[in-house]
Amino acid sequence: MATSTVADIVRLGPVIPVLAFDTPEQGEHVSRALHAGGVKVLEITLRTAAGLEAIERAAQIAPDIVVGVGTITKPEHCALAKKAGAKFGVSPGLTREIHQASLDAGLPLLPGVMTPTDIIVAMELGYEIVKFFPAVPAGGLNMLQAFHGPFPTLKFCPTGGITSESAINFLALPNVVCVGGSWLTPKAALAAQDWAEVTRLARAASELARPVR
Structure with missing residues (x-):
């Protein structure tokens, strides 16, 4: 699927599930279940050893699926994820080294910010869409509303503590383009291999209303 920028990707659905898998097989089952529920964009994190192979498998599920790599905390993660088939990257924070590595790998990046200083650094590097993380612990709705004044053109994907x-x-909110969340893959459903429940939650998330921007 031709999605060359983060701006293209975040508009494919209101919710980007944040995923961590115990095994590549689990990752493939969950990715198929999410896609069946209408979720086209996945963030598969590198929090477990299964991450890269899960990305590789998920990227082959369907031509319209867009798989991203999450929890990029080292520059070398960018090239590894790109090789595995990731179409974009997500980081909890941002350094100039990670920024440069994403450019070198040709991996569009959704960088994490939490403070006004983080935002200014990201904007200096050319980012127009950022991840607000951890969203709820860092101030949630009130903080995003406060950011809109000094940073009126910046768009956010808040992630962390958001629920259905x-x-x-x-x-x-006018400065939010999508949200990230882990509620689409509850631990009980994964433990029971209840992929139908994952699909049900994905379908509900896909149908969430959001203003056209």
Whole structure:
């Protein structure tokens, strides 16, 4: 699927699931279940050893799936993820080294920010869309509303502590383009291999209303 920029990718759906898998096989099952529920964009994190192979498998599921790599904390993660088939990267924070590595790898990056200083650094490097992380512990809706004044053109993907109930409130903000969340893959459903439940949650997330921007 032709999605060359983060701006293209974040508009493919209101929710980007944040995923960590115990095994590549689990990752493939969950990715298929999410896609069946209409979720086209996945963030598969490098928090477990299964991450890279899960990305490789998920990227081959369907032509319209867009798989990203999450928890980029080292520059070398960018090239590894690109080789595995990732179409974009997500980091909890941002350094100039990670920024340069993403450019070198040809991996569009959604960098994490939490403070005004983080935001200014990201904007200096040319980012127009950033991840606000950890969203709820860092101030949630009130913080995003406060950011809109000094940074009126910047768009956010808040991630961290967002639930199926609160997601709609974040999506209603003028500076939010999508949200990230882990509620689409509850631990109980994964333990029971209840892929139908994952698909049900994915379908509900895909149908969340958001203003057209």
